[in-house]
Amino acid sequence: MSNRVAIYPGSFDPPTFGHLDLIHRASRIFPKLVVAVATNNEKTCLFTVPERTEMLRAITQDLPTVEIDSFKGLTTEFARKCGAVAIVRGLRAISDFEFEHGMAVTNQKLNPEVDTVCLMPSEPYLFLSSRVVKEVARLGGDVSHSVPPIVLEHLLRRLAE
Numbered sequence: 001m002s003n004r005v006a007i008y009p010g011s012f013d014p015p016t017f018g019h020l021d022l023i024h025r026a027s028r029i030f031p032k033l034v035v036a037v038a039t040n041n042e043k044t045c046l047f048t049v050p051e052r053t054e055m056l057r058a059i060t061q062d063l064p065t066v067e068i069d070s071f072k073g074l075t076t077e078f079a080r081k082c083g084a085v086a087i088v089r090g091l092r093a094i095s096d097f098e099f100e101h102g103m104a105v106t107n108q109k110l111n112p113e114v115d116t117v118c119l120m121p122s123e124p125y126l127f128l129s130s131r132v133v134k135e136v137a138r139l140g141g142d143v144s145h146s147v148p149p150i151v152l153e154h155l156l157r158r159l160a161e
Helices: 015-030 049-059 077-081 094-110 130-137 149-160
Strands: 004-012 034-040 066-071 084-090 115-119
Touching: 004 015, 004 077, 015 034, 015 084, 015 115, 034 049, 034 077, 049 066, 049 149, 066 077, 077 084, 077 094, 084 094, 094 115, 130 149
Parallel strands: 004 034, 004 084, 034 066, 084 115
Antiparallel strands: none
């Protein structure tokens, strides 16, 4: 079944080591992984979609089975377009489970051909989130342990503007 494609959608604003951990692990499970930057009009993002896709390409360049893309609209429609059999999601805490469970049920109704696969983060990333990274960086804290160096450069440059 070498044609099994999975998508890993998210805002990735900015991409963190937690995201990269899930990308590495999901790429071992699925022969092709499409990391998809979602355009979410309900979120105010620090980085544009092209900036986030550029950062993701830079931090995944050593992963030949990982493709970076972006999309607007329903995740299930993007999954259908990619021929995906699975949507990969990360679960950090109980609150994530409640949200992701609801999304999985909705996605199953919208596209029964696609399953949701949830991965738990590796221990160092259990409580890591882009939101916290941005807040700590805005307040002058060190986030070098939370994001890859190229992302850190982008983050510090953006916050200095």
